[in-house]
Amino acid sequence: MPKPSLEAIAEGVFVWLQPDGGAGVSNAGVVVDGDGLTVVDTLMVRSQWAPFAAAVAELDQPVRRMVLTHAHIDHVGGTKAFPHAAVYASPDTSTLLDQPMPIDAYKAFMPAFTDEFDEIAELGTRPATHLVDGAASLTPRIEVLPASGHTSGDVLALVPDADVCFAGDLCFFGVTPLAFQGDPAEWALMLDAVADLAGLIVPGHGPIGGEVEVRELQGYLRACVEARGDVNQVGAGPWDRWIERDRDAINVERAAMLARGDDSIPPSMLTAIGLG
Ligand SMILES: [Zn+2]
DSSP states (O other): OOEEEEEEEEEEEEEOOOOOOOOTOOOOOEEEEEEEEEEEEOOOSSSHHHHHHHHHHOSOOOOOEEEEHHHHHHHHGGGSSSSSSSEEEOOHHHHHHHSSHHHHHHHOOOGGGGGHHHHHHHOOOOSSSSEOOEEOOSSSEEEEEEEOOOTTTEEEEEEEEEEEEEEEEEESSSOOOOOOSSSSHHHHHHHHHHHHOOOOEEEEEOOBBBBHHHHHHHHHHHHHHHHTTTTTGGGGGGGGGOTTTTHHHHHHHHHHHHHOOOOOOOOOOOOOOOOO
């Protein structure tokens, strides 16, 4: 696997893309403003966030803020790497950050990182210091926008002058999305707005894309809803070349449960985290 690096995609806008983007392997970003840096998401385990934090330190500017796109551990595990940054997150993300971490579930779902999860349990994450409960200008360059679909507390970070949107896990490109806490139908609708936000979309997992990739993801989520609980009905599509297709079962089951008013975690996800 090639090592990730801090890559400039526009003036003062950097991405840190972890190759392949599977479970526990997410992206992060950095935006430069006049007063210093804003980090978008923080990766998961030390072997991921330590090189990222070191590269950010080489920019030689204070890290003023971080935006957490949602509470999943592969986006918030590295919050302690930026101890002086203000932490911006949705109210839902804030609540989850204040709760004990389900370390055994993480180990069952992402066994490749089992050894490092013990350190996360010890280290913990930082709490939110500022709540994003509406669309707001965070800095002269950055707008934060509340959203939902992947979780109930998603936040997007937009850099209009660079035509860049950090979409968090509202976008997975080349990687099957995971909707165990989301709503595939609502998520597909939300992607109409995401597609219009910027020309360059930085997903939570996978390589940078744009409207084409957003529409492919939207098509997949709609196929999951239309499968009505039968994973064999998802059918063919661009998703046939994506990784992590075992998530189809979770996404289809979740969509069918929500359609009948059941908001609980799908049994297929409970099995995947060792509780089934
Ligand atoms: Zn997520």
